[in-house]
Amino acid sequence: MVSRVRTVAFQGIEAVPVDVQVMIAPGKAGMQIVGLPDKAVAESRERVQAALHASGLSMPAKKVTVNLAPADLPKEGSHYDLPIALCLMAGLGAIPGDALGDYVVLGELSLDGTIAPVAGALPAAIGANALGKGLICPHGSGPEAAWAGPEFDILAPRSLIAVANHFRGTQVLSRPEASIHAPARDLPDLADIKGQESAKRALEVAAAGGHNLLMVGPPGSGKSMLAQRLPSILPPLAPRELLEVSMVASIAGELAGGKLTDRRPFRAPHHSASMAAMVGGGLRIRPGEVSLAHHGVLFLDEFPEFSPAVLDSLRQPLEAGECMIARANHRVTYPARIQLVAAMNPCRCGMAGEPGYRCARGPRCLSDYQARISGPLLDRIDLRIEVPAVSAVDLIRPAKSETSATVALRVARARSIQRERYERLGCASTTNAHCATALVEEIASPDAAGMSLLRDASEKMGFSARAYHRVLKVARTLADLDGVETVGRIHLAEAISYRMSGERLAQQAA
Ligand SMILES: Nc1ncnc2c1ncn2[C@@H]1O[C@H](COP(=O)(O)OP(=O)(O)OP(=O)(O)O)[C@@H](O)[C@H]1O
Ligand SMILES: [Mg+2]
Numbered sequence: 001m002v003s004r005v006r007t008v009a010f011q012g013i014e015a016v017p018v019d020v021q022v023m024i025a026p027g028k029a030g031m032q033i034v035g036l037p038d039k040a041v042a043e044s045r046e047r048v049q050a051a052l053h054a055s056g057l058s059m060p061a062k063k064v065t066v067n068l069a070p071a072d073l074p075k076e077g078s079h080y081d082l083p084i085a086l087c088l089m090a091g092l093g094a095i096p097g098d099a100l101g102d103y104v105v106l107g108e109l110s111l112d113g114t115i116a117p118v119a120g121a122l123p124a125a126i127g128a129n130a131l132g133k134g135l136i137c138p139h140g141s142g143p144e145a146a147w148a149g150p151e152f153d154i155l156a157p158r159s160l161i162a163v164a165n166h167f168r169g170t171q172v173l174s175r176p177e178a179s180i181h182a183p184a185r186d187l188p189d190l191a192d193i194k195g196q197e198s199a200k201r202a203l204e205v206a207a208a209g210g211h212n213l214l215m216v217g218p219p220g221s222g223k224s225m226l227a228q229r230l231p232s233i234l235p236p237l238a239p240r241e242l243l244e245v246s247m248v249a250s251i252a253g254e255l256a257g258g259k260l261t262d263r264r265p266f267r268a269p270h271h272s273a274s275m276a277a278m279v280g281g282g283l284r285i286r287p288g289e290v291s292l293a294h295h296g297v298l299f300l301d302e303f304p305e306f307s308p309a310v311l312d313s314l315r316q317p318l319e320a321g322e323c324m325i326a327r328a329n330h331r332v333t334y335p336a337r338i339q340l341v342a343a344m345n346p347c348r349c350g351m352a353g354e355p356g357y358r359c360a361r362g363p364r365c366l367s368d369y370q371a372r373i374s375g376p377l378l379d380r381i382d383l384r385i386e387v388p389a390v391s392a393v394d395l396i397r398p399a400k401s402e403t404s405a406t407v408a409l410r411v412a413r414a415r416s417i418q419r420e421r422y423e424r425l426g427c428a429s430t431t432n433a434h435c436a437t438a439l440v441e442e443i444a445s446p447d448a449a450g451m452s453l454l455r456d457a458s459e460k461m462g463f464s465a466r467a468y469h470r471v472l473k474v475a476r477t478l479a480d481l482d483g484v485e486t487v488g489r490i491h492l493a494e495a496i497s498y499r500m501s502g503e504r505l506a507q508q509a510a
Pocket of ligand 1: 217344390
């Protein structure tokens with residue numbers, strides 16, 4: 001007789017149903033797993049046998065065949081242990097077989113029969129809920145799964161024996177509680193930064209419209225400090241965004257304690273990051289830093305020190321808002337709608353362009369360093385600013401600067417104007433930076449004076465089509481920050497100046 005249990009395989013952040021079928025038949029004693037298992041799944045045989053033995057159940061002296069259907073879908077990971085073990089227990093009569101029909105099961109087994117937490121409990125729970133089924137998952141993954149719904153049926157046992165006891169009615173498992181991180185009050189504040197008013201303004205514009213930002217300046221001018229204060233002025237995640245961000249974190253196994261947070265992700269990978277770490281992939285495909293920064297910020301400090309191939313791999317996700325990893329036998333897509341913030345020194349010695357300083361290596365110091373960033377990648381960065389060294393006067397006699405809370409209020413107002421606009425237009429994006437190109441000219445059409453400025457600037461500086469549209473998007477954000485409907489000359493002038501600063505550096509380097 002064949003017993004069946006339902007589990008899932010992960011494709012991107014989606015959970016695809018997989019059927020575990022176990023047949024115990026007369027024949028040579030042994031257990032075999034078929035259905036495209038990877039190494040971790042194939043090893044499940046040893047863990048399952050040991051865990052059953054530790055729980056007081058011995059394997060029958062018969063031929064046991066485990067099939068994971070559909071057979072042509074690759075199965076990766078260790079979460080197939082528990083469904084296989086429960087299916088076997090049902091086959092052996094240790095638990096009633098029909099009781100398992102209402103659940104989707106996932107979990108990893110230890111040799112002593114305890115159940116270890118696994119990645120992906122949240123997407124599995126959401127998938128199970130959509131099918132109208134409950135979920136059996138490890139105790140440690142319970143709080144995360146509980147987010148799938150208040151009425152959703154979850155069993156989060158600590159061991160195989162606890163599952164058996166629950167179904168026999170001798171020890172009923174209670175439902176795990178969904179938990180949330182306490183709101184953060186420990187974020188560094190913009191008020192710590194003295195001077196640098198124009199850099200702070202650019203940071204506010206970037207936060208308001210979700211624009212990509214590049215900061216160039218000499219060592220110690222406060223670039224890293226500025227970037228670290230961006231989370232304190234960004235608005236919290238909307239409920240739908242929160243769910244997507246948490247699903248990616250769950251698949252990557254990074255939801256600590258199953259607690260969700262409405263704080264936007266801020267990922268700052270080191271410049272030694274590999275391609276797989278950045279865009280995802282690896283032996284067992286998992287989301288990379290771009291996907292973990294979904295709906296948040298990817299901060300690349302010391303921008304030119306990243307390998308050029310890794311930097312260029314960001315071009316596709318920056319444009320498409322998702323990241324596709326293709327393998328010989330399958331393809332996986334993770335969401336990656338990010339705001340890129342980068343910081344760099346103008347040259348290797350770091351001081352090019354500073355008054356009274358001459359690079360020892362001459363102009364090549366500047367050009368070689370900047371050539372590490374490709375033109376197309378730079379073209380995707382809307383705001384480029386120079387962050388000069390702070391003067392001693394600024395440091396000694398600080399003017400009272402604005403706190404993050406004040407700036408965050410203005411950012412939130414500009415964001416809500418954008419959200420309402422895109423809802424009205426029935427558009428999926430919620431920020432100007434991610435607004436569809438076809439819509440840009442409609443929503444950000446400038447007045448006559450603005451138009452003539454834009455025309456002159458585009459001709460003089462040879463804007464690409466992308467640059468033209470991006471300048472319009474930044475101008476739209478500036479108008480939103482001012483709370484006005486029409487994009488005026490003043491907005492375009494500021495938007496163009498953010499692009500020019502990058503061009504000036506490129507010309508210096510040439
Ligand atoms: N505007 C500022 N106000 C107050 N302190 C500042 C400011 N700028 C820099 N500092 C001080 O200088 C230190 C270094 O700043 P930071 O690390 O941000 O520089 P950086 O521009 O990232 O330099 P590098 O190019 O070397 O990475 C800060 O920790 C802070 O103590
Ligand atoms: Mg730095």
